[in-house]
Amino acid sequence: MSGETQKERTDATKSTSDKNNENTRADTVIKVKRTIPRKRQDLLKWYGWGYNDSRFSLDQEHARFVGNRYALAGQPLPHLKEWAYENFRLDVNKPPKIPEPPTSFPESRLPGNVKQELEKIAPLSVEGMDRLIRAHGQTLKDISCLRTNSFPRIPDAVIWPESHGQVEQIVQCASRLRFVIIPFGGGTSVSGAITCPENEPRPILVLDTSEMCDILWLDKEQLLARVQAGIVGQDLEREMRARGFTVGHEPDSFEFSTLGGWVATRASGMKKNTYGNIEDLVVQTKTVTPRGVIEKSCRVPRISCGPEWEHVILGSEGCFGVVTEVTLKIRPIPAVTRYGSLVFPDWESGFHFEWEVARQRLQPSSIRLMDNEQFRFGQALKTETSWGGVILDGLKRIYITRIKGFDPTKLCVVTLLMEGTEEQVTEREKKLNSIAAQYGGVPAGAENGERGYTLTFVIAYIRDVGMEYDVVAESFETSVPWDRTLALCRNVKRCIREECEKRKIEHFLVSCRLTQTYDAGCCIYFYFAHNTEQCSDPVATYEEIEEAARNEIIASGGSISHHHGVGKLRKKWYTDTVSEPGRLLLLAAKKALDPDNIFAVGNMVLGDDNEDHEEMSIKSKL
């Protein structure tokens, strides 16, 4: 072990009585230089997704992705406009609707005495823009309200604690001075989870966790790290990689979402087959609730101590308290990372390949199946500078469409991300190719595979450019047993088509992707976009259609959500999913941890009218 290693790892010999101290011992702390500043708006787009300097632009001869942050950036995208016209009749001759930053904001309702008290604990802001950009996540409705500055309620102040202790002080202050706290991590939720409760009479304080971003210790021997919960994915991964490790948790929001947010939503990353979902990665969590700090007393790998309360914090969606610190598993960076892709004649054969791989438990770090619509969208994002690539692709296309007889309007693509030793990766690839052959699949090269993964982060920007031209777009996901998957995908696509027809929406796209596989089923992501010129209220129309699609998902055996959570968007299906005793447990947990409803963000069925009613009926039976 190197000297640095010795210094950074926990001293294995010290007794457990040091536990509380070990997390703050200065000599183990890695101060992290964070990417996202306190003034988020200096770096990040205030009215949409991602960085200010990065966006799709269609008002030039060739479409392009502006900026220099992503592989795709700066190069002409000669096929994109045509694709957008074909699918949405998107008219690039219209001036793009790019909103002006708002200049007026609702006044802060934070009383002066509260402000004074809070300022003694940590930096505070009541500036309008600071509050506005923390009033939302990334649902279509959020972005629409942002662009029109029409949130019914925004927070009254923002505070930036930098430690667990400061969070405790703020929560105590809230109990005493009666204000509401909404924890804010990366602001990437797509469930309405941080939307301010409209009728809340108390002042609302956003607790921005982003200054709690240090690595408190790193234990290279035990492959563990204790990390403050406000760290964003890219910062965490950068610091780990610089030391030879990886956490391996890569949700699509990875650049901006936080560790605490992952815990609060029960997040899933695209490499979960190797690294696990967040519940598998977490060894210990520390959460400040109004009734005290909830944390297991020991850092053990597994325990049988009655119900596992950590699983109540995982998925708590900001309603019970603030996650401040997490002990996470880390892994050595794999020697080899190799991409791959496979082409299948159609969705069904690709699906049966995925299922067989899961049955044999041969999943590489990531394995995803895109339907034909997504394959074609991927083609539309090809760059001019990749003409060489296109020619090669052309040859491959001949092979795929002529020799193998694949129909280009039906074929589907599986992208692979394999990690391990050279030997393991080679062996795995061989086995996957062999299974693929049984289902009519053919290898289509590492480049296509890599492209699929690197596009993930850029695709998140596409909605903003759509909105500039009256196209709305959104994704939603579900988990589903294997035997229901094909029917579910078919049913949901049909449902959306019918809903569009009912509303005379002619130009729309619905597409899906199988992104995660498990023993007992998989995760399906749907993408839906439509031209809104026929809609008097585009967001409402979209929401109606998504609601119909979700009903169809549930009826087809799918879940309310695989990894996005419930928030406010999916409240309607909560009780049916968890059953009535599950709902009672939610209310009981809320009452036990937050009896004064300090964390009044109102997700799941908390804060609903029927909650109080049912509380009454509980009481009357006691």
Added chain:
Amino acid sequence: MSGETQKERTDATKSTSDKNNENTRADTVIKVKRTIPRKRQDLLKWYGWGYNDSRFSLDQEHARFVGNRYALAGQPLPHLKEWAYENFRLDVNKPPKIPEPPTSFPESRLPGNVKQELEKIAPLSVEGMDRLIRAHGQTLKDISCLRTNSFPRIPDAVIWPESHGQVEQIVQCASRLRFVIIPFGGGTSVSGAITCPENEPRPILVLDTSEMCDILWLDKEQLLARVQAGIVGQDLEREMRARGFTVGHEPDSFEFSTLGGWVATRASGMKKNTYGNIEDLVVQTKTVTPRGVIEKSCRVPRISCGPEWEHVILGSEGCFGVVTEVTLKIRPIPAVTRYGSLVFPDWESGFHFEWEVARQRLQPSSIRLMDNEQFRFGQALKTETSWGGVILDGLKRIYITRIKGFDPTKLCVVTLLMEGTEEQVTEREKKLNSIAAQYGGVPAGAENGERGYTLTFVIAYIRDVGMEYDVVAESFETSVPWDRTLALCRNVKRCIREECEKRKIEHFLVSCRLTQTYDAGCCIYFYFAHNTEQCSDPVATYEEIEEAARNEIIASGGSISHHHGVGKLRKKWYTDTVSEPGRLLLLAAKKALDPDNIFAVGNMVLGDDNEDHEEMSIKSKL
């Protein structure tokens, strides 16, 4: 797919509205012929562990294991008496104390009208022996009370429902007629979890789940089975194997413990590296609580729907309701099962081997490290008929102790159980041998490995023979981070030695085994036995020493329990482990699901005096 397969699997095309019906559709049900009859005492020892016809016997020329159920059975064990004398001064010339079955029992307090109502639902018994043998698990105290017929309280009746519906009726009946229900599975708990609350004024009904033992459906395509929760491990596994599958969950109590018990205690099996612990195996659970049935509405592999309430049922220890049905993962029987063993010069080198294997995530289905005391105990269980084996062993011993210079009073053994294809198993074995070599380990053959695993079930019988000769024995386990493990084992052994010295106990044995490995730590099993001739109250003495050992475990960074649970034995450490908000969550969950305390078994901190007190303080703060 064969015709049988088609018949047995769920019809994938039917809609979710059939969900409730699908579990009882007669054409999918596999009726299981169960091993353990309603009159358990006809087959199982009423005063100790296991089958009536199977026990260690020392009152013959050669010790032997009586019966014909186990590999070891019927053969002379020529070294065992010597071992028992050396370690415990066990005097085989004394007559063994085998208790007579009791003839008098506390009268049943079940009122006639309640008895009548219950008999309409399912078979019921108020016979003394039926009630006595369901008053206990398998702690030392339980067995001691049994042998002396001195339980302060036993159940007033036993009922055997055979379906979820009947359980619902019984629970409704309990709410109406005010009696207490204690769910009883296999009676193998070692936590006092089913001990009747002594001061409970209401009648106590044991709900014996053993007639709920059918497989409701088996889905060979999706590798899932829906099983009634009263099935015992051996019946479940036998039925699965007959159809080409395995569940792979093998706790040491596997012959007698039930699926529902596994869920209620958060059980772990010895092959968890391949099959997972119970929380990994379970896809869906169905539990009857006094406030209704708790069950997720969809059979999905993973979900983000707020807190995961299934993790409150896992570990509920009978306090919230009765688990009636479980959907479990199954796997095809592996092509190859191979045992292996490795000998290391000492505990530390064996330990570092285990840790390195975990670090590289190369664990086979099972990998266990025995300390030198256990190695020697294993040697003491060698049979005469294995003289051939002993000679071979002798050669190996020369190799190990002479050529390699291993000290026979220090060496330790790792046993391996590898499963997979021939190629996978061979590859794995090669890698494990190569890592072992780095830590000074040498392969010691498949036979020693297999012997270690098959002895597991026989060793459970050793305590009973000990009690016949005034030796008490018990095991207890913990989970611990890797970096604390060596110190914890050292500290606990020293603690026990000191506690024995304090009490002038000269003849005792303390030993440990590393039974499970994880990314972040492992599970350690301790075995402790002592001669009780110096003790006025042997059970109390044992309990005092175990308590001291548990305090030492906690102080050394270990957990309250890796897989046995809290029950009543480990109440003392509950709140410190889960923190005060965790305790509040427990009380809140109890109140939400069982406000009238029907399931009044009082595990964890439920039913404690301080519970009501704290409930008061909760209320006063609301």
